[in-house]
Amino acid sequence: MADDADKPARDYRETVFLPDTPFPMRAGLPVKEPEILARWAKLDLYNTIRAERQAAGAPLFVLHDGPPYANGAIHIGHALQKTLKDFVVRSRFAMGFDVDYVPGWDCHGLPIEWKIEEELRGQGRRKDEVSKAEFRERCREYAAKWIDVQREGFKRLGVVGDWENRYATMDYSSEAAIVAEFHKFVTSGQLYRGSKPVMWSPVERTALADAEVEYADVNSPTIWVKFPVVEGSEAARGASIVIWTTTPWTIPANRAISYNNDIAYGVYLVEAMEEGLEFEPWAKAGDKLIVADKLADDVFKTAKIAKTRRIETFDPQGVTAEHPLAGLDSYYQFAVPLLDGDHVTDDAGTGFVHTAPGHGADDYLVWLAHGHREIPETVDPDGAYYDHVALFAGLKVLETEGKKVGKFGPANGAVQEKLIEAGRLLARGRVEHSYPHSWRSKAPVIYRNTPQWFIRMDEPIEDKVHDGKTLRETALNAIEATTFYPAGGKNRIRAMVESRPDWLISRQRAWGAPLAMFVDKETNQPLVDADLNKRIVDLIAAEGADAWFTRPVSDFLGEHDPERFEKVEDILDVWFDSGSTHAFTLENRAHTRWPADLYLEGSDQHRGWFQSSLLESSGTRGRAPYDAILTHGFTMDENGEKMSKSKGNTVDPEVVIRESGAEIIRLWASMIDYSDDSRIGKTILATTTDAYRKLRNTVRYLLGALAGFEASERVALEDMPPLERFILHRLHELDGQVRAAYDGYLFQDVSRPITEFCQVELSQLFFDIRRDALYCDQPSALRRRAARTVMDAVFERLTVWLSPLIPFTMEEAWTTRFPDAPSNCLRVFPETPAAWANPAEAERWAKIQSVTSVVTGALEVERREKRMGAALEAAPVVHIADPELLAAFKGLDAAELFRTSQATLVAGEGPASAFRLAETPGVAVEPIKADGKKCARSWRILPEVGSDPRYPELSLRDAEAVAAWDAERA
Incomplete structure (x- = not known):
């Protein structure tokens, strides 16, 4: 009975104005997001926004899409990049711009070729048994399949763009435009064919540009080789110059020895060898060896030499040596001159550099600098010695088939054995060092002399575009005129352009846009003919690049004699393809412009797409195709390690979307410092989910508290209580911060301040204080009406400020409150009255909150x-x-x-x-x-x-x- 007496006579719960909203606490994003995507698709969201902005005379903003490669499902790196781009597109729309964004794909290149070759092998067919037309068609179908897969993956992330008019480098119109861009270089004289050592992938059977090469540590054989002196001082006669190399296979290609005039060299007499060895060393007492004085002790220790005596100083000028294999075959019986070169140092080795001009950039340059022109060809496209190379014909430097593909072949061992037979090996060992590998195949590459087509970097171009400047000068000027986010990107790409060699643009493959030109067999010069070029471009536009490989030459040459001209069968470097995308995506299209306002890609594209676009556009238009570049870092696992399927530390965006929703990936992307490498994993995603939940609950509380809110309830600023004035002041502050952050692409400076505002000023202060008034005051009470007026202003801004970052949730919130209103995505940032700024009120509330913290602390003790x-x-x-x-x-x-x-x-x-x-x-x-x-x-x-x-x-x-x-x- 006593308990019944304590109960109120009436249940007053029905009189309390509790929040009321159908907006659920549990988001159910994996189910809700596809429903919202369907609504956006029905609305044709992207084009609808553009139409509204264009009707309003909005300024244009152009984001040009760097093409991902169409050869697999999207990964977390794709998700980060495309989400960042969507932040740009949606935020510019919300800032009142008309945004042009056409998603695109890179479709040509080696990875797709390998996949098709693999499929053919599975059918028991070799590539050379398949016509080029069939092979290219299979490549085209493969790329088209993955474009569809990736497009759906990007759309599922909520990325908006002109998906119906996407571009692809393999589209006929794109291939025609790429060839037309190539013809501009031919016509302006910037193109030339040169025979020089280039990075060559025997596994891929093609040349590689610097941007396609990365470095990894390998364990290589290292040898010290004796080159007998045949012309020199009396003391040097009978002596041998010692060289050191980590590429024994290049010894058959040796044509010289390089030295540096600033290094001191000596002739040393071997007086005694180490004793008690388990093997007989190749050196012996009485040998005379020539090395750099600084490195002598290291060389002799390696060769197990116990005692030497320096006979005299050695002057390399005018000295000639003999090839170490000269005694085994007449093929090697030629003079080996000593050449001075600045690239020689005494930091390691012997102070002399074995010089094979067909297999090294420095070797090639020093060989040319001393008047030599003939470059020996030693290794064929498969990485095997040519038949004319005595002693080693047919032996492979790198394995290109079977289980050992990409591994070093027998060439290194065979050369060492022949050097031992000739008595010219002084010592050998192994060393771990950085070695170039193909960016795509991960297989080692070699320097190999081969005729290739290059674009000149340092020859003045006499036309209206360049006005006597070189391509390098034009590109460097363009870099200075470009804004970089972050600013450090400028120095990075500038250093790369300053030091890069001529642009190697030819590839000896099948799947790509061709170097569609003819070469005069008599002069070795490209045939420059505007009518010819037009016929080529027109046929490719109609039939694709396949026309170049399948149609007879007479269809292109017209009146020109086909017997006099050679058709070039090489394809263009895929970086030239992607570097040309601005030409067919930004030019000759309605409602866009050239150049783009922004290019956005990973920081690795300073050597890739950013640079190839810069060089292509600088070579044809005299400036970059962009006004600004934004770069992001790589995605790492939670421990900061590179993601790898073999390690099992990858994050699959499709799994995250299926389990938690795309909003979680988007919120994560908005909260990281994308300019640096970013970490992601289960723990980080759980933290992101918690942050999302808090944002969602804030919006849910606003929706519930605003149920039934009408304009007649509004309270004027001058009648607002101090707390409401403070919240309006914070909205004014945030409005400036949000606009500035979006303008500078600082998305972290949007999500984090807003999240903190929701958690601190709203949830812990405003909502907590006003909860009693909202629930219990009369609807007509000023305090309650003022609170709801401010909540309405908060809701109006949060839903559009956060829309670029978490658009699904903000769309759901907006349509929950205004089910008949247009999409939240169509809105622009509302103007925030300057009168809301109230620093004095902010200062006041800082004081109040400092006192409140003491009260809260005291009550916590009492509760405990x-x-x-x-x-x-x-x-x-x-x-x-x-x-x-x-x-x-x-x-x-x-x-x-x-x-x-x-x-x-x-x-x-x-x-x-x-x-x-x-x-x-x-x-x-x-x-x-x-x-x-x-x-x-x-x-x-x-x-x-x-x-x-x-x-x-x-x-x-x-x-x-x-x-x-x-x-x-x-």
Whole structure:
């Protein structure tokens, strides 16, 4: 009976204005997002936004899409990059721009060729048994399949763009445009054919550009080889110059030895060998060896030489040596001159550099610098010695078939054995060092002399575009005119362009856009003919690049004699393809412009797409095809390690989307510093999900609190209570921050401040303080109307500020409140009145919150010691010594601010027993229990409860609210 007596006579829950919204707490994003995507598709969202912006005369913003490669499902790196691009597109739309963004794909190149070759092998067919037309068609079908897969993956992430008019480098129109761009280089004289050592992949059977090469550590054989001196000083006669190399297979291609005039060399007589060895060393007492003085001890230690005597200083000038294999075959019986070169150092080795001009860049240059022109051809396209190479014909440097593909072949071992037979090997060992590998196949590459087509970097171009400047100068000027995000990208790409060699653009493969030109057999020069070029481009536009390989030459040459001209069968470097995309995506299309406002890719594209686009455009138009470049880092696992399927540390975006939704990936991307490498994994995604939940709950609370809100409720700024003025001030601050952050592509500076605002100023302050007023005040009460007015302003801004980052959730929130309104994605940032700025109010609330933290601390102690329960049981006495701090509470209800039933503010230090916090001096709190009865509706404990005879269980405020509620329903 006693329990029944404690129960209120009436259940007042129905009179409380609790939040009411169908917006669920649990997002269910994997189900909800596809529904929203379907609505956007029905709306034709991207084109609808563009049409609205164009009708309004909005300024144009162009983001040109760097083409991903069409050969697999999307990975987390794709997801990061495409999401960042979507942040740009959506934020520019929200800032009032008309945004042109056409997604594209890179389709030509080796990885697809390998896949098709693999399929053919599975059918028992070799590539050379298949016509080039069939092979290319299979490549085209393969790329088309993956374009469809990737496109759906990107769309599932919520990426908006002109998907229906996507571009692909394998489209006929694209191939024609690429060839037309190539012809511009031919016509302007920037193209030439040169025979020089280039990075060559025997596995891929093609030349590689610098951008296609990466370096990895390998364990290589290293040898010290003796070259007998045949012409030199008397002391040097009978001596041998010692060279050191990590590529024994290049010894048959040796034509010279390089030295440096700044290095001191000596002739050393071997007087004794080490004793007690388990093998017989190749050196012996009486040998005379020539090495750099600085490196002599290291060389002799390696050769197991115990004692030497320096006979004399050695002057390399005018000295000639003999090839170390000369005694085994007449093929090697030629003079080996000594050539001075700046590339020679005495940091390691012997101070002499074995020089094979067909297999090294420095070797080639020093050979030419001394007047030599003939470059020996030693190794064929398969990485095997040509038949004319004595002793080693047919032996492979690298294996190109079978299980050992990409491994070093027998050439290194065979050369060493022949050097031993000739008595010219001094010592050998192994060394781990950095070695070039193909970026795509991961197989080692070699330098190999082969005729290739290059674009000149350093020859002045006399036309209107360049006005006598070189391509390098034009490109460097273009870099200076470009804005970089982050700024350090400028120095990175500038250093690469300053030092890069001529652009190698030819590849000896089948799947790509061709170097569609003819070469005069007599002059070896390209045939320059505008009518010819037009015929070529027109046929490719109609039939694709296949026309170049399948049609007879007469279809192109017209009146030119086919016997005089050679058709070039090479294809273009795929970087030339992608570097030309601006030409057919930004030019000759409606509602866009050239150059683009922004290119956005990973930081590795400083050597890739950014640079090839820069060089292509600089060579044809005299400037970059972009005004700004934005770069992001790589995605790593949670430990900062590179992701690898073999390690099992990858994050599959499709799995994340299926389990948690695309919004989680998008929010993660918005919260990281994308300019650096970014970590992602289960723990990080769980943290992101928690942050998402807090944002969602904020929006949900706003929706619930705003149920039934009408314009007639609005309260003017001048009538707002101080708390509402403070929140409006924070909205004004955030408006400036958000706009500046989006303008500078600093998405982290959008998501993090907004998240903090939602958690701190809204949830912990505004919502917490105003919860009582929202639930219990009469609908007509100023305090309640003011709070809802401000909440409406918050909702209006949050839903559009966050729309570029988490568009699914903001769309769901907007349509929940306004089901008949147009898509949230069509909105622009609302203007925020300057009158909302109120620094004085912000300063005031900083003081209030510092005092509140002490009160909260005192009540937590009481709760922990079980002397008190909820904060509404308290009536703290708060002593404030600082007059300015005390003045901050003027005109405010301290109990409301402290979330207690009652509160008393007292000037002064307070008793020694009061609770204090060291970080808030001059504030002391006595946690007194509230006196009075508990209101059955608001749960506040007040002496006034029971004063209204109509509602003896309620406070006066609640009694008036219920009376009004009852009267409305009478």
